[in-house]
Amino acid sequence: MSKLYDPYQNVIDVMEQAMEVGHINTAMFEILKNPQRETKVYLPVEMDDGTVKVFEGYRVQHSNIRGPFKGGIRYHQDCTLNEVKALATWMSLKCAVANIPYGGAKGGIRVDPKTLSKRELCRLTRRYTFAIAPIIGADTDIPAPDVNTNSQTMAWVLDTYSQLNGKPCPGVVTGKPIELGGSRGRNSATGRGVVISTKLLLAQEGKELAGTTVAIQGMGNVGSNAARIFYHRGATVVAVSDVSGGLYCADGLDIDAISDYLATPDALLADYNADGVSHISNEEVLTCTCDVLVPAALENQITEEIAHRLSCTYIVEAANGPTTEDADRVLASRGITLVPDIFANSGGVIVSYFEWVQNIQELTWERDQVNEMLEKLMSRSFDDLLSVVDECHCTLRMAAYIVALRKLVYAEEIKGIFP
The missing domain is CATH 3.40.50.720 (NAD(P)-binding Rossmann-like Domain)
Incomplete structure (x- = not known):
């Protein structure tokens, strides 16, 4: 009988292998094995028929050593805290491989969105945003779409967060509609x-x-x-x-x-x-x-x-x-x-980074420019992976983990431990 799949243990196991294959100093690895914060929230929502249901939601912030937390929000009936922890860890690694100044986070709600009306999804999204509002922000933690969420979901998150702060806060999410500060090319x-x-x-x-x-x-x-x-x-x-x-x-x-x-x-x-x-x-x-x-x-x-x-x-x-x-x-x-x-699959977070930069600088870029920058950045990252494949005689997966962990471990070492 095959062992029960645990996504979080899977990512930790591969990280441990990469530390060994890449000859990376393990002194700071205990920090990277554990998320910085795990948040679980319970979300009461009034349904269209007047009944009240309580949904379970999560936001896991793995690492912000290289920049603000960054990661999507997924709606799925099988979503678990352990899955979200794994996804947040992968995001830290992904941003390091792409060499963009973000850390990793992920969010999720245990719900089958197909069973909810649009109005119910709106109320659920707004309640979730209210619950995690103290720990997100344009320079803190920036959500984005993921499984079963989209630009409409991000518009609800953006509006709720902006209402709570009394001003437009376009940088709090990426993957939002272009009309609300989204980036051309982000959806694809x-x-x-x-x-x-x-x-x-x-x-x-x-x-x-x-x-x-x-x-x-x-x-x-x-x-x-x-x-x-x-x-x-x-x-x-x-x-x-x-x-x-x-x-x-x-x-x-x-x-x-x-x-x-x-x-x-x-x-x-x-x-x-x-x-x-x-x-x-x-x-x-x-x-x-x-x-x-x-x-x-x-x-x-x-x-x-x-x-x-x-x-x-x-x-x-x-x-x-x-x-x-x-x-x-x-x-x-x-x-x-x-x-x-x-x-x-780092194209999404890379263009999310471009969207965030546009929001901060109050600029808009054309789709061709976004796509060209995406391909240039990914080509450079791929060359880094190939160099490590040659150096360590390993697979591309192992090379990607080695590239990411070297950057994360170095950042932890030069920062040190506070206090």
């Missing part, structure tokens, strides 16, 4: 970063995106944007999936048509039909034959058992923590190259 940034990561990886072997076959598990914001960008850059997207199941076509799916279909409220891929397209399971999306597999759903998708059955050459992690520690070992033994989440 994480998916775009996944495509950039794939392009950089393929270039190491003299390959291009055009003609490369791609399978994408998950058609939320990240997966759908990645699918569209892959499609328009000439890649052949052979499989996609959402919570209802997957679609497969060996000759390539029409991603524009699928995207238009999914834009309809409550549309699911299980009800989509087109010539030459077959319906498959989410697991079959993972195991189908392709060049590049992009897990863009939730954690713990590529397990040890699934890893043995994969038929891809590369994996580019669009989701946070989709691959277990045991699966990593299988992938390495099979020669499947994996681009880790803390680099591959």
Whole structure:
């Protein structure tokens, strides 16, 4: 029987391995193993029928040694404090890999948002913002969208926080509507970063995106944007999936048509039909034959058992923590190259940083400028990973952790311990 998956223990285990492989001084590691603050809040909300429900919410602030805490807010029925702790830790590592001046945080509410009306979601979001308002702020902790949240959610957070402070506070969140100070290119940034990561990886072997076959598990914001960008850059997207199941076509799916279909409220891929397209399971999306597999759903998708059955050459992690520690070992033994989440999906937080800078400076940048800066920054970070791969003879995941931990440990060392 496989051991129970614990995302927080998974990230700590990989960090410990990276400390050893990268020959990093462990004196400050106890600090980095533990979040600086864990907040649990209970959120009473009046429902549309007049009843009152109490929801459980979290905000975990892992590290602000390199800058303000930064991390998304997710709404999911299976959200737990341990999951949020892992996600906050990954955010600290991700910001260090990208070399942007942020620390890591994450928030979440245990709720199935599909069971709530828009008015109920608004009241829940405002109550959550009120509960965590004392610990967030433009120079303290900056939330952003994550699973099942979006620019509308961030608009509610922004308005609630601004009302509490008696003035507009656009820098308190990123991923908000452009009309409220959001950045052009932010909505598609994480998916775009996944495509950039794939392009950089393929270039190491003299390959291009055009003609490369791609399978994408998950058609939320990240997966759908990645699918569209892959499609328009000439890649052949052979499989996609959402919570209802997957679609497969060996000759390539029409991603524009699928995207238009999914834009309809409550549309699911299980009800989509087109010539030459077959319906498959989410697991079959993972195991189908392709060049590049992009897990863009939730954690713990590529397990040890699934890893043995994969038929891809590369994996580019669009989701946070989709691959277990045991699966990593299988992938390495099979020669499947994996681009880790803390680099591959960093496009969102990088453009969030750009949005934050625009808010602080009261500027707006054009989409082309944002996209160009994103690709330049990710290319530079990828070169750093390759240098560590050569130095330490390790995987890209281990290299990413080593790059991040060297920066975090150095920051802790030069700061010292107060008091």
